[in-house]
Amino acid sequence: MEETKKDQNATNRRSFLKTSAIAASAFMIVPRHVLGGKGFLAPSDRLIVAGIGAGGKGQSDIAEFAKSGKADIGFLCDVHDSRAANSVKAFPKAKYYRDWRELMDKEAKNFDAVSVSTPDHNHAIIALAAMQLGKHVYVQKPLTHDIYEARTLTAAAKKYKVVTQMGNQGASNDGPRQMKEWYDAGLIGDVHTVYAWTDRPVWPQGIPWSANKAQVPSDLDWDLWLGTAPYKDYVDKLVPFNWRGWWDYGTGALGDMGCHLLEAPFSVLNLKYASEVQASVGSVYVDEFKRGYFPDSCPPSSHVTLKFPKTNKTKGDVTVHWMDGGIQPERPEELQANETFGDGGNGTLFIGTKGKMMAETYSANPKLLPLSRNKDIKVAQKFARVQGGAGGHYKQWVEAAIAGYGKQEVSSPFEIAGPLTEALLMANLAIRGVDVQRKNSEGKISYPGRNIKLLWDNDLMKVTNLDDVNQFVKREYRKGWTLGA
Missing domain, CATH: 3.30.360 (Dihydrodipicolinate Reductase; domain 2)
Known part of the structure; x- marks a missing residue:
């Protein structure tokens, strides 16, 4: 995909969204960061998630976040419409995109966290882009396709102070x-x-x-x-x-x-x-x-x-x-x-x-x-159990993201998932x-x-x-x- 003027405009839009005043949300539940800034606990105490990769494993991941009772699926994104159809049907209020870059350009102020469930070769670019916007991220296993990408995401989680979890449920x-x-x-x-x-x-x-x-x-x-x-x-x-x-x-x-x-x-x-x-x-x-x-x-x-x-x-x-x-x-x-x-x-x-x-x-x-x-x-x-075991892996991340970086333990943060x-x-x-x-x-x-x-x-x-x-x-x-x- 060639670098074009359109791509440059998209970058400018992203910068504008990050620096401009926060507009009123179109959603019934406003993202937590909009209401009070970093670490603020909204009265609703809920997390708005953007699911990138909405079919297959992405479909089940998104459903598990919703099942936690503390997350709302605000956005869905998939390059393959028929694969995403079940998620679209399950979450009719979620706005749908094909291109994750467009989703992040236009909606960055409207969600708190991102779930990445694409083929391995695109995990890192999506996850890092989300972290650079200050979004918490859940990434399917393996965390990345390449060693360099894994090292980069491990460092980024600490740099951007976001809650991270890899999708190896057995860790919980x-x-x-x-x-x-x-x-x-x-x-x-x-x-x-x-x-x-x-x-x-x-x-x-x-x-x-x-x-x-x-x-x-x-x-x-x-x-x-x-x-x-x-x-x-x-x-x-x-x-x-x-x-x-x-x-x-x-x-x-x-x-x-x-x-x-x-x-x-x-x-x-x-x-x-x-x-x-x-x-x-x-x-x-x-x-x-x-x-x-x-x-x-x-x-x-x-x-x-x-x-x-x-x-x-x-x-x-x-x-x-x-x-x-x-x-x-x-x-x-x-x-x-x-x-x-x-x-x-x-x-x-x-x-x-x-x-x-x-x-x-x-x-x-x-x-x-x-x-x-x-x-x-x-x-x-000696060690506290995660409620729900492997199934609780998703809720654990949701609750930790609501609490804020460093406030609550998760089973597979990038500091562990990266070296693995x-x-x-x-x-x-x-x-x-x-x-x-x-x-x-x-x-x-x-x-x-x-x-x-x-x-x-x-x-x-x-x-x-x-x-x-x-x-x-x-x-x-x-x-x-x-x-x-």
């Missing part, structure tokens, strides 16, 4: 808190190794981009959907779900499930930033003898190993294994032959010096191993590094990223021993799109 479940209590009580000793696994992807990966162009649906703004991503012609079946398997838009199985499955290891062990990572990936065969090479598509399966430095909760480094595509770690010897490992398709396993514990998706139903240990556990509760997302995206660096190609002067192809370990400089945000993958730390946006004002 009882499970992580229960496991922290068990771990702090010394029931499994010092954890040195963690496994997390998933049966995702359940969408196509490891495939070539379709050569067959399709007609863009009349109710879809394809250019807006692409946003920051390189321009490509529309192809059938990419929208609304299968974009997850393409690096231009999605982050693969790690992006889909990693924030759910690795949140507990982060919160229990206080993990932050990984120092090294290595990966092996599954491949597909294009015919009976030849393996496919499709670097634009996430692989059908992977096993990634990350090393995290010692924390105040561990005695040494912690090794975290990620497995997707149906790959699972060896069953613990403490688990009986017919006892379910995790929840079957997904799970997390902590291995300590004195024992083991495991959990299901969303860190649900944590258990000590062997399962017989769970009959007589007597550990005092970075770890997942570091794992994706290793996965993408496996397919990095080089050609010598004779045209012979090599793969320098295979069979090596990537070393990460956290301060410089770069891999120090394979520069080829650093292009993915901060991708280049399509012309006309930038991160921040």
